[in-house]
Amino acid sequence: LAKTTQPISMDSYEGQEVNITCSHNNIATNDYITWYQQFPSQGPRFIIQGYKTKVTNEVASLFIPADRKSSTLSLPRVSLSDTAVYYCLVGDTRAGTASKLTFGTGTRLQVTL
Amino acid sequence: DTEVTQTPKHLVMGMTNKKSLKCEQHMGHRAMYWYKQKAKKPPELMFVYSYEKLSINESVPSRFSPECPNSSLLNLHLHALQPEDSALYLCASSQEGGRRNTGELFFGEGSRLTVL
Numbered sequence: 001l002a003k004t005t006q007p008i009s010m011d012s013y014e015g016q017e018v019n020i021t022c023s024h025n026n027i028a029t030n031d032y033i034t035w036y037q038q039f040p041s042q043g044p045r046f047i048i049q050g051y052k053t054k055v056t057n058e059v060a061s062l063f064i065p066a067d068r069k070s071s072t073l074s075l076p077r078v079s080l081s082d083t084a085v086y087y088c089l090v091g092d093t094r095a096g097t098a099s100k101l102t103f104g105t106g107t108r109l110q111v112t113l
Numbered sequence: 114d115t116e117v118t119q120t121p122k123h124l125v126m127g128m129t130n131k132k133s134l135k136c137e138q139h140m141g142h143r144a145m146y147w148y149k150q151k152a153k154k155p156p157e158l159m160f161v162y163s164y165e166k167l168s169i170n171e172s173v174p175s176r177f178s179p180e181c182p183n184s185s186l187l188n189l190h191l192h193a194l195q196p197e198d199s200a201l202y203l204c205a206s207s208q209e210g211g212r213r214n215t216g217e218l219f220f221g222e223g224s225r226l227t228v229l
């Protein structure tokens with residue numbers, strides 16, 4: 001299983017763009033990169049998933065370089081409500097439960113005015 | 114319906130009690146999961162059910178006993194727990210297989226367990 005490394009915490013002001021990088025040096029060929037967001041006392045929530053290059057949805061973008069050994073979650077113009085823990089997971093999610101996903105330590109994002 | 118419902122939201126039990134946590138989903142997902150999360154730590158995988166069969170047990174102590182009565186329900190039976198078992202217990206579900214399966218996990222809000 002690919003191990004992930006993220007910064008423990010980040011601070012940002014409201015309205016700024018936030019980029020959270022995840023390192024996954026031993027990512028396998030079939031592995032996808034998935035990001036989850038978790039608020040206190042709630043279950044994690046899926047944000048975005050990608051395999052290579054760039055993926056964008058209505059809440060975030062995911063940048064994956066050609067070697068796929070890292071990825072960057074980009075949150076445009078954050079607000080106070082984006083204060084949460086962000087987890088990067090790497091695994092062969094298309095394989096279903098055959099590939100159990102492990103949550104890394106996550107990045108605690110604090111957004112202030 | 115994209116919800117995973119967990120009951121109870123809060124549970125306090127003594128070390129000699131027997132209780133159960135329940136999880137329900139109606140998204141047609143055939144994989145269901147139990148995670149344990151301690152404060153300020155990431156969720157830790159405990160069990161995975163695939164098509165109502167236990168497929169992964171992450172060496173969880175036998176005082177935790179999972180059960181999957183049907184494809185929509187997942188239980189976690191608790192017996193003779195220790196105070197260090199106090200945590201947030203999260204249930205999740207996902208599709209199994211299929212070309213469009215992204216492996217996305219849908220989590221419930223969790224059951225906050227306190228063992229006295």
